[in-house]
Amino acid sequence: MWNNATDTVDFQRPKILRIYNIYRVVLGFFLTLLTSSALRDGLIDLRNPELYESVSWIYLIINVVIALLLHRGKRDVHLFVLAALDIFLLAVLFYAAGGAASGLGNLLIIPVAAGNILLHGRIGQLLAALASLALIYLTFFLSLSNPSISQSYLQVGVLGCIYFAVALFVQRLSRSLRHTENLAQQHAASLASMEKLNQLIIQRMRTGIMVVGEGHEVWLANEAAAQMLGKPVIRGMELDRLAPELDQRLRQWQINPSIRALPFRNHVGGVELMASFKRLPAEASESTLIFLDDNTVVAQQAQQLKLASLGRLTASIAHEIRNPLSAITHAAQLLGESEQCHEQDRRLTDIIQQHSRRMNRVIETVLELSRRRQSEPQLVDLTIWLAQFVSDFALANPATDRIECEFEKEGILTRIDPNQLNQVLNNLCQNAFRYSGEPGTPRSIRIRLYESAETELPTLEVIDHGPGIDERHVGQIFEPFFTTEASGTGLGLYISRELCESNQARLEYRRADPQGSCMRIVFAHPKRLV
Known part of the structure; x- marks a missing residue:
């Protein structure tokens, strides 16, 4: 605790020393003005004007030089020498002015007090002792030539006691201030650390958090919000440019907060989002806190x-x-x-x-x-898993059926139940081969594995070369018991989609270019919570 308090004072030392140097320069200026007999008449009766004039100018010049050159905090020994020099020169002026009657002994209180602020422990009390001894010695020396001055011993003794009292009081006050300032710095450091921790937690949360102003300008957004919206969030940008659907739901909520906002997608292929809102009253304007959750x-x-x-x-x-x-x-x-x-x-x-x-x-x-069991997600390297799946599929199916694999890169990870993924992909491949040609004839399908540039999520596509799905039936292909074949059950794609959703993945249909069908699986983030 004491070391921290010392560091606090050392941090404030340049400021205190700068104020003390300014005081000494101003004091030296006024002391040199008293060298003029016209200015000092009625104020002070100098015993040795020549000595006073010389020392006052020396005092002013030294203080100006010190103020210009020694403006930064030095070590304790430097500060002690500076305070001792100040006491010595003021004591000489005290002697030249005629002793205690001149009142210049009171000027030594400031160097003693400043020294005890800048220095620590008994070294500050040593300054009070030096000042007291200097005044007592000079008063004794003056009394040898002027016996009437011997009556000033009591006044000098009182000044000595004042020096020690000031030293003890300032040291006690300095310790208290150091302790208080140290506690304040500790609390400030703790609050800063907590603020950084809160910001880190907000940034790492999987829930998207945004703060928008009264004019629907974005003030704050965490990383999860940017990922969900699929666009970079820039402070100050308009919400309707970033997410028009979200801006529309915010306006509806402001009109009628009791209406529950409908889910939306901010871009094609993005996750379905559910937004909730909370007013944050402020002094000047009213801001709104927005929570974005993956509706999946x-x-x-x-x-x-x-x-x-x-x-x-x-x-x-x-x-x-x-x-x-x-x-x-x-x-x-x-x-x-x-x-x-x-x-x-x-x-x-x-x-x-x-x-x-x-x-x-x-x-x-x-x-x-x-009877389907609950999913048991685990971290899976899709590139390794898919290579093994293609190998196993080739052994269990006719040699005329061929799968072409395209990998964007190695080490694409996700969190999913591998057994349920095997069931889904096997079903999608069987459907793709069914629409790519007659059994027994050469048939091929294509599987692409990549990370989406928009969402940064692992994505797998199963593409066939068939005629594609009729536009009239696209909206029904994932419904249970819907089929266009006489012998089909209509449950294959329905079960595949349910298995994907139980693993927080999405199964979508896209028309392939120039023809065919594309069944796309958008997997969950590998760092998602199980």
């Missing part, structure tokens, strides 16, 4: 609840359907094996068997969906 997380939680309820319902329905369906299938099989069954009836039993098998596949898919 909220949608994922709602989807989990929906799937849990749907799973229990569909599991019970599928169980109830499976038993009579088994009976129908078995009865149709027995009927087909009967000798009394005609060829036309046997054809009908085949139709029953075919559609029963289709219904059974739907039931199996529904049961698999209802």
Whole structure:
């Protein structure tokens, strides 16, 4: 604590020393004015005018030189010599002016006080002792030639006591001020550290935070907000230029705060955002605090609840359907094996068997969906994982089916359940091959893996060379049980999207150029919270 207080005083020492030097120059100027007999008449009766004039000019010149050259804080020994020199010259002027009657002994109080402010411990009291001894010695020396001055011993003794009292008081006051200033600096450092920590926390938060002014100009935005909006945020820019949808929702909220803002996307391919607002009253103007949250997380939680309820319902329905369906299938099989069954009836039993098998596949898919386990995300290197997937897919599928892989760079990471990703990508590849040609013929699809320049998120695209999806059906392809094939269940893309959302990823459809379909997976940030 004492070292910190000393550092505080050392920091203030140049300022204190500069004020003290100015005082000494001004004092030297007024002391030299008293060398003029016209100015000192009635003020002071000099005992030795020649000595007084010489010393006063020396005092002024030395102080001017010191003020010009020694304007910075020096070490304790330098300050002690400076204060001692000041005491010595003022004591000589005290002697030349005739002793205690001149009143110049009071001028030594300032060097003693200044020395005890700038110096520490007993070295400050040594200045008081030097000043007291100097006045006592000079008074004794004056009394040898003028016995009437011997009556001034009491006044000189009182001055000596005043010097020591000033030294002790100033030292005590200085310690108290040092301690107080040190505590203030510690609190200021603590507040500055807390402010830096708060700024770091705000910048590292996954929730986007923005502060906009009364005129909808952006005052502050953290890194997460810039990433979500997909644009660099510049202080002072208009909100409608940065995010028109967000500016519109802010204006609606200002008109009616009870209305819940709808989710929005700030750019094509960006995450779906949910905004909430909070007024921050200020003295001059009113600002608004905006919170931006990735609606994918909220949608994922709602989807989990929906799937849990749907799973229990569909599991019970599928169980109830499976038993009579088994009976129908078995009865149709027995009927087909009967000798009394005609060829036309046997054809009908085949139709029953075919559609029963289709219904059974739907039931199996529904049961698999209802029994789906919770995702277990882990950090995955997509480049390594995708290379292994392509190798395994080539072994399990015909040699006529070929996958072309494009990697933007190595080491693209995300956080996802690798088993569920394998299920999603396998389904997307099977669909892509289905629309790229007939089975048994040479077919190829393309997989691109890169990091989006806008969102900096890992992105994977499965591109086929088929005719593409009809524009009339684009909005329905992710709906359950929607299919354009007679034998399809319509659950493949629905399940794939649900698996992606359970891992905070997005599955989207884009038309490929010049033809074909592109199924795009936008993965979550590798540093997202599990």
